[in-house]
Amino acid sequence: MRAVVFEEFGGELGVREVPDPAPARDGAVIRVEAAGLCRSDWHGWRGHDPSIALPHVPGHELAGVVEAVGADVVRVRPGERVTVPFVCACGRCPACARGAQQVCEDQQQPGFTHWGCFAGYVALRHADVNLVPLPEGVTTTAAASLGCRFATAYRAVVERGAVRPGEWTAVHGCGGVGLSAVMIAAAAGARVIAVDIAPGALELARRFGAEVCLDASAATGAAADAEVAEAVREASGGGAHLSLDALGAPGTCARSVAGLRAHGRHVQVGLLPGGAPLPMDRVIALELEILGSHGMAAHAYPALMSLVASGTLRPDLLVTRELPLTGAPAALAALDGPGTPGVTVITPHRG
Structure with missing residues (x-):
């Protein structure tokens, strides 16, 4: 698959061929239809997150289609349209047990703890805990902002605030x-x-x-x-x-x-x-x-999704720019400055 890769923090960003991912026994591989470009990705590229190992593929906001699942996955099937919180919870620790998956003690984050979604495909762990089905009428482009920015803002304003x-x-x-x-x-x-x-x-x-x-x-x-x-x-x-x-x-x-x-x-x-x-x-x-406020757990998404599906909330209106994968490196590097107003979405399989 093609992916955005950097070899050193703050160094050159380029698109190149890398091996396709395979699902873990409890995980899934998602065909990335849309990926949001976020300032958190810039922090990762600049070396502000100690969890990142090099070389690295950034990107943590995504929506797409389940391509494959591991042998232990029971709730998710190939072909489903899904999104995922940027905090992928383990589902077993004390924080998860009390419903606080957004502060999971053994969390993983695509684009930080492992390769992310500025790529054709991304592998995610604990699929039954973390994957969120997309209702009819919610496009993958709109959903690409839900995993981090929109869901984070929703919880920050409505629940924490x-x-x-x-x-x-x-x-x-x-x-x-x-x-x-x-x-x-x-x-x-x-x-x-x-x-x-x-x-x-x-x-x-x-x-x-x-x-x-x-x-x-x-x-x-x-x-x-x-x-x-x-x-x-x-x-x-x-x-x-x-x-x-x-x-x-x-x-x-x-x-x-x-x-x-x-x-x-x-x-x-x-x-x-x-x-x-x-x-x-x-x-x-x-x-x-x-x-x-640190993201939102997957089990809390239905209330947000219902508001999006009904048109009460319109995350799609936030998307002001769509770029092919080849446009992601320059767009990510440009976040050294103020950036483009609104949300930029990367579409890895277009163009």
Whole structure:
């Protein structure tokens, strides 16, 4: 099969022939019809994830068709259309036993712990635990964003953030996960403030339901971060009830916390490999909640899938660019900068 491969962190990305994968006894091989390009893939390429062994095939958001299954798989059959969470759970550890597969103690992640989906095929373990059937009407292109960004945003807003109608919800960073959060919060009846530095991203945020769009392009350093937080507090009449850092940077994290009102909730969604300093004096004084959110378990997908199938949520509208596999290397490397607004989807078997 053809796959995107890199031999060193931050090094050349290229498409080349590699051996086809085979399913483990409890696993499956998926023919990748669509794969989302995400900033997490950029973190992996840049060497920010110690689980990656070289050479490596990136890619962790996918949808496709089951090509083959192992001898121990009973729930999944070849020919089924499926997607999968980016956290592939073991199904046996204490976290899985209590239904928290998204923090599985023995998790695997395509594109990180093993070769990923920027390829014709990808092998996944524990197929009966992790594969999610796609309802009729949900395309593989739309589903390619569900495994990481859209599902992550859904759980961050609805479950971890406990959004309520009428609440001011600030979303800092309007890339794929941020725009997903905007759409989901607006659909839940929240009043959404979108914050980004790119006019195109803010325009999409407005299209997907943001009531207020704040341009943070001039915000650099602590003083500018304070200005952005003050703008959020002013727009929301005292501060956001719920705020998300959907980018993953020390500045956006601090702004998110500083823009909250008393008893507000900050949810960290974007990856922060180096951590971030927080205004803990404000956290204490206003009794703020600081929450993390890490994907969503496969068993929680039906509620999300029903909203997608009914058209209440439209992840397909987030897809602004589709590229063949040969376009993936340049698109991944381009994430050194702001990137293209919306979601880029790679289609390995087209072109």
